[in-house]
Amino acid sequence: MADMTSKISAGLERAFAARGFAEPSVEDLRDAAGVSLRTLYKYVPSRADMVLAALENRHQRYLSRIFDGLPDVPEDATDEIFARVGSWMATETSHGCLFHAAVAADPNSARLRALLERHKAEVASRAAAATGLAAAETELLVIIEGLTQAWPICGEAAAEAAKRLGHALRISLG
Amino acid sequence: MADMTSKISAGLERAFAARGFAEPSVEDLRDAAGVSLRTLYKYVPSRADMVLAALENRHQRYLSRIFDGLPDVPEDATDEIFARVGSWMATETSHGCLFHAAVAADPNSARLRALLERHKAEVASRAAAATGLAAAETELLVIIEGLTQAWPICGEAAAEAAKRLGHALRISLG
DNA sequence: ACGCAAGTAGAGTGATCATTCTACATTGGA
DNA sequence: TCCAATGTAGAATGATCACTCTACTTGCGT
Numbered sequence: 289m290a291d292m293t294s295k296i297s298a299g300l301e302r303a304f305a306a307r308g309f310a311e312p313s314v315e316d317l318r319d320a321a322g323v324s325l326r327t328l329y330k331y332v333p334s335r336a337d338m339v340l341a342a343l344e345n346r347h348q349r350y351l352s353r354i355f356d357g358l359p360d361v362p363e364d365a366t367d368e369i370f371a372r373v374g375s376w377m378a379t380e381t382s383h384g385c386l387f388h389a390a391v392a393a394d395p396n397s398a399r400l401r402a403l404l405e406r407h408k409a410e411v412a413s414r415a416a417a418a419t420g421l422a423a424a425e426t427e428l429l430v431i432i433e434g435l436t437q438a439w440p441i442c443g444e445a446a447a448e449a450a451k452r453l454g455h456a457l458r459i460s461l462g
Numbered sequence: 463m464a465d466m467t468s469k470i471s472a473g474l475e476r477a478f479a480a481r482g483f484a485e486p487s488v489e490d491l492r493d494a495a496g497v498s499l500r501t502l503y504k505y506v507p508s509r510a511d512m513v514l515a516a517l518e519n520r521h522q523r524y525l526s527r528i529f530d531g532l533p534d535v536p537e538d539a540t541d542e543i544f545a546r547v548g549s550w551m552a553t554e555t556s557h558g559c560l561f562h563a564a565v566a567a568d569p570n571s572a573r574l575r576a577l578l579e580r581h582k583a584e585v586a587s588r589a590a591a592a593t594g595l596a597a598a599e600t601e602l603l604v605i606i607e608g609l610t611q612a613w614p615i616c617g618e619a620a621a622e623a624a625k626r627l628g629h630a631l632r633i634s635l636g
Numbered sequence: 637a638c639g640c641a642a643g644t645a646g647a648g649t650g651a652t653c654a655t656t657c658t659a660c661a662t663t664g665g666a
Numbered sequence: 667t668c669c670a671a672t673g674t675a676g677a678a679t680g681a682t683c684a685c686t687c688t689a690c691t692t693g694c695g696t
Contacts, residue, residue: 292642308569310484314684324644325685335684388558388611389566395482395557408615426616426623434608437562441582442600449600453627456634460626466673488654498674499655509654637696644691655679662673 296321296331300342301349305386309339309393339390340399346386347407350376355414362420366454369415373432374447377439385436408433419454427457470495470505474516475523479560483513483567513564514573520560521581524550529588536594540628543589547606548621551613559610582607593628601631 299321303312314335318325332338354372358365383389387404394400408429415432416425431450438446473495477486488509492499506512528546532539557563561578568574582603589606590599605624612620 308566310567311570313682325646326687327643329685330642383565383569384562385611388562391557392482392563392566393484396485405615408612424623424626426612426619427627429616430608430612430620430623430627431604432608433611434604434606437559437607437611438582438600438604441579442603445600446604449598449604452598452634453601453604453631456630457627460630460633487652499676500657501673503655504672639695641694642692645689646687647689648687649685650683651685652681652683654681657678658676660674663671665670666668 292323292327293331294345296323296328297341297345299323300332300338301345304339304342304390305346305381309390314338336394336397336399339394340403343387343390343400343403343407347403347410350407351410351414354411355418358418362418363458366419366421366458367451369418370431370435370447370450370454373435373450374439374444377436378444383440385433421458421461424457424461428454431457466497466501467505468519470497470502471515471519474506474512475519478513478516478564479520479555483564488512510568510571510573513568514577517561517564517574517577517581521577521584524581525584525588528585529592532592536592537632540593540595540632541625543592544605544609544621544624544628547609547624548613548618551610552618557614559607595632595635598631598635605631 300317303317303320307316312320314328315325317335317338318328321328323331328338332341353376354369358368387407391397391400391404411432412425412429415428416422419428421428431453435446435450438449442449474491477491477494481490486494488502489499491509491512492502495502502512506515527550528543532542561581565571565574565578585606586599586603589602590596593602595602605627609620609624612623616623
């Protein structure tokens with residue numbers, strides 16, 4: 289069932305986001321997914337795969353929450369992206385990026401690294417397209433990453449700082 | 463002995479930086495510290511304290527590597543800070559900030575959170591002072607955090623982007 | 637009705653690992 | 667010279683935990 293797969297992925301994402309990657313036992317993950325241990329292992333054959341399934345789910349949710357239905361005017365889209373990243377941090381994650389956290393928890397996993405790079409590459413390229421700042425894709429990524437990591441420390445002030453950096457960048461590009 | 467304490471802290475920092483916070487067993491940490499298990503536990507009474515000792519050591523090393531002996535001219539100091547952060551990433555850390563990684567590995571530790579905040583607050587305030595951009599401390603923190611997280615993905619290009627953001631920021635502040 | 641496909645519940649297993657404990661070695665000061 | 671402090675080496679211990687297995691239930695197509 290596709291139902292089962294997405295129910296499990298969503299539950300896993302919630303569990304890892306709330307409690308980190310090290311702490312939850314597979315039995316905790318089973319509770320979060322709302323299925324039996326046997327079924328959980330049928331759809332997701334190891335704990336490492338549970339991490340990947342959770343991140344796959346988050347990737348999709350993040351992209352649609354940040355980039356769907358942005359304003360057409362590039363200046364407005366830029367501010368809106370940073371505002372949405374701030375709101376994402378406020379409601380979904382109290383501490384940093386879940387992809388970086390997963391890699392930090394298991395730095396030797398090549399699959400995890402690959403997923404992180406795919407996620408960030410897509411975020412950067414969509415941001416470049418929506419803001420019309422294609423010549424400054426790396427700068428946009430730096431701002432988004434910085435906002436994400438600074439949020440747990442500075443809160444809303446980080447989003448305001450990101451917007452000001454976006455304006456400064458646009459001006460300096462002429 | 464003060465010797466023993468700093469030898470142990472340095473070894474622990476090396477081990478956690480190389481292999482993450484989850485993987486190394488206490489016996490691995492003992493090997494990295496170069497002492498016996500008994501002595502290790504005498505100076506650092508639990509694995510959680512070993513993480514804190516490693517981070518304390520890193521905090522000092524990071525501050526002195528990034529901020530010691532900066533140029534007096536604010537423009538030059540700004541570029542130099544970003545260049546040094548890039549060089550730190552290149553030689554010390556392949557993936558992200560060790561403090562964020564530690565918090566991600568154990569999100570419930572209040573001591574770890576406190577240490578992260580103290581570290582970032584000091585980085586931000588020293589950067590603000592050295593660059594003469596005291597009015598934009600949060601922007602500086604966003605750039606440094608962004609550079610640190612984007613480095614594993616973009617490499618040296620992240621440092622160049624950070625420098626351009628620094629210039630744009632200085633211009634926009636008039 | 638029936639039987640299979642797919643689910644639940646939860647006990648068992650084997651490995652790993654933080655922490656403690658026992659036994660021994662060294663060293664420097666009185 | 668002796669002892670007390672501080673170190674090394676590494677074997678128990680006890681808990682946790684990923685993963686497997688057994689036994690039972692349910693719903694659907696024919």
